[in-house]
Amino acid sequence: MAVGKFHEILDKIISDNVPVKVVRVVEPVILYASSAWAPAANKLGVRKRLSAVQRSFAQKLCRAYRTVSLNSALVLAGVLPLDLRVREMASLYVAKRGAHLPVLGDRDIERVASALERPHPAEQVGIELRSLVDEEQYLEHRGYEVRIFTDGSRIEGKVGAALSIWIGEAEAKTLKLALSPHCTVYQAELLALCEAANEISRRKENVFAIFSDSMAALQTVADPDSLHVLAVRMRGALSHCKTQGKSVSLFWIKAHAGLEGNQRADALAKAAALRLKKKPNYDRCPVSFAKHVIRMDTLGEWDRRYSAEQTASVTKLYFPIASEAYRIIRKIEMTKEVAQAFTGHGGFSEYLARFKCKESPACICDPYVDESVAHVLLECPVFGSARFDLEIELGQRLDARELPNLMQKTCARNLFLKYAIKIIKEAYGSTSASWMRQYPGARLTDYDVAGMTIVIAFIKAARLEIAQSGFRCTAPEIGPAPSNSALTVSSATIELQQAIPTINQPTND
Numbered sequence: 001m002a003v004g005k006f007h008e009i010l011d012k013i014i015s016d017n018v019p020v021k022v023v024r025v026v027e028p029v030i031l032y033a034s035s036a037w038a039p040a041a042n043k044l045g046v047r048k049r050l051s052a053v054q055r056s057f058a059q060k061l062c063r064a065y066r067t068v069s070l071n072s073a074l075v076l077a078g079v080l081p082l083d084l085r086v087r088e089m090a091s092l093y094v095a096k097r098g099a100h101l102p103v104l105g106d107r108d109i110e111r112v113a114s115a116l117e118r119p120h121p122a123e124q125v126g127i128e129l130r131s132l133v134d135e136e137q138y139l140e141h142r143g144y145e146v147r148i149f150t151d152g153s154r155i156e157g158k159v160g161a162a163l164s165i166w167i168g169e170a171e172a173k174t175l176k177l178a179l180s181p182h183c184t185v186y187q188a189e190l191l192a193l194c195e196a197a198n199e200i201s202r203r204k205e206n207v208f209a210i211f212s213d214s215m216a217a218l219q220t221v222a223d224p225d226s227l228h229v230l231a232v233r234m235r236g237a238l239s240h241c242k243t244q245g246k247s248v249s250l251f252w253i254k255a256h257a258g259l260e261g262n263q264r265a266d267a268l269a270k271a272a273a274l275r276l277k278k279k280p281n282y283d284r285c286p287v288s289f290a291k292h293v294i295r296m297d298t299l300g301e302w303d304r305r306y307s308a309e310q311t312a313s314v315t316k317l318y319f320p321i322a323s324e325a326y327r328i329i330r331k332i333e334m335t336k337e338v339a340q341a342f343t344g345h346g347g348f349s350e351y352l353a354r355f356k357c358k359e360s361p362a363c364i365c366d367p368y369v370d371e372s373v374a375h376v377l378l379e380c381p382v383f384g385s386a387r388f389d390l391e392i393e394l395g396q397r398l399d400a401r402e403l404p405n406l407m408q409k410t411c412a413r414n415l416f417l418k419y420a421i422k423i424i425k426e427a428y429g430s431t432s433a434s435w436m437r438q439y440p441g442a443r444l445t446d447y448d449v450a451g452m453t454i455v456i457a458f459i460k461a462a463r464l465e466i467a468q469s470g471f472r473c474t475a476p477e478i479g480p481a482p483s484n485s486a487l488t489v490s491s492a493t494i495e496l497q498q499a500i501p502t503i504n505q506p507t508n509d
């Protein structure tokens with residue numbers, strides 16, 4: 001795999017400021033034909049290689065620092081681990097081809113009909129589909145010898161289908177069909193249509209009309225190229241009717257438009273779903289259901305991995321369960337400040353000291369307390385006032401144990417993130433460059449700290465650390481860091497920043 005080329009393209013996409021969603025095109029590129037090489041993804045070496053590729057683009061997607069762990073970056077970018085995606089694709093591929101999948105239990109997946117089951121092109125019957133939008137149009141087409149109304153329904157997690165057969169003004173016969181609970185309404189509608197065609201081939205009358213309110217099902221049946229197994233079966237039944245000399249017309253009618261036959265079929269389908277106690281007439285699980293089950297299995301595996309690994313400790317404060325985060329994270333607009341709050345990788349002394357960019361991890365408020373993101377957001381007295389305002393708005397005390405709950409609720413989450421962004425911006429914000437220009441080569445001393453008010457001192461200390469550390473956020477909007485990354489700010493770098501303030505230079509690991 002041309003990993004280098006891939007990085008080049010990715011960096012280009014990021015630096016061109018193409019919307020982040022575009023980056024999601026890279027995953028399908030990597031996953032191309034993955035079902036063929038899926039067994040290789042279980043090897044540790046391959047997994048590591050996939051993780052290395054994915055870590056870099058997940059960090060860029062969530063705008064986090066490049067020191068952020070794979071676990072954290074994946075959760076915040078809302079992307080599943082690549083090796084699990086490979087396994088997913090392979091599972092679906094074999095399931096679609098009839099192989100047994102343990103996650104599906106004893107259910108069989110609905111497979112497309114084989115080309116052998118289709119009629120010879122010369123024997124294909126053309127199916128005309130007409131739409132009746134109101135009762136008036138329906139009344140014009142009610143002169144058929146036998147009218148069959150079909151409907152499918154899903155109610156209380158159960159699925160049923162029904163036929164209501166009318167001769168003249170009266171209902172002559174009804175048929176109820178049961179489907180397995182994992183089936184869709186679309187499958188129920190198709191089954192009802194298929195059964196209607198079978199019923200026609202069994203009857204002695206000659207002119208029939210079938211009315212359904214499912215345009216999707218009717219179009220599938222009318223499309224000669226559709227290989228849906230029920231559509232192929234119905235087309236077979238219709239061509240048999242043709243050889244018997246029977247005429248069958250297909251109509252789409254509007255649902256809930258007050259047509260007696262349609263309402264009757266609807267009620268029968270609901271009753272079939274709720275009360276029919278017999279072996280299902282159709283039990284193939286749709287591909288969508290198989291996808292859902294396989295995805296649930298993947299999320300379970302991801303949860304196990306996420307909680308077993310030691311990394312992402314700050315992210316786990318907010319999202320202790322990876323699959324929960326996967327659901328929530330797409331509702332959050334990820335900015336570099338949010339990423340710093342969720343990862344702890346930012347201009348915090350604890351982080352800088354961990355990466356040997358600062359001597360002491362202590363916060364300005366107390367030399368014995370580490371300045372971690374949790375401390376800054378939840379405890380530090382420097383931001384006591386903003387925190388107090390937030391607690392009033394939330395109606396509760398801000399506590400580390402409450403963070404997962406806050407993330408679940410949209411309103412509380414938005415309030416908290418607004419607060420976190422404000423603090424992170426205030427402390428380590430975009431004005432750092434102008435401060436650096438004001439004091440080129442400055443070094444903050446204890447004397448300076450004593451002479452300043454506590455907030456100003458805190459902000460200056462933090463900004464100076466960022467300026468000196470050379471650490472950069474991987475988000476596109478941040479400017480270039482000093483190229484020598486030494487612990488001094490050279491005036492040449494500052495001049496460079498003044499000259500080209502908007503240059504975007506993606507990082508290279």
Ligand SMILES: [Zn+2]
Nearest residue numbers: 363365380381
């Ligand atoms: Zn503090």
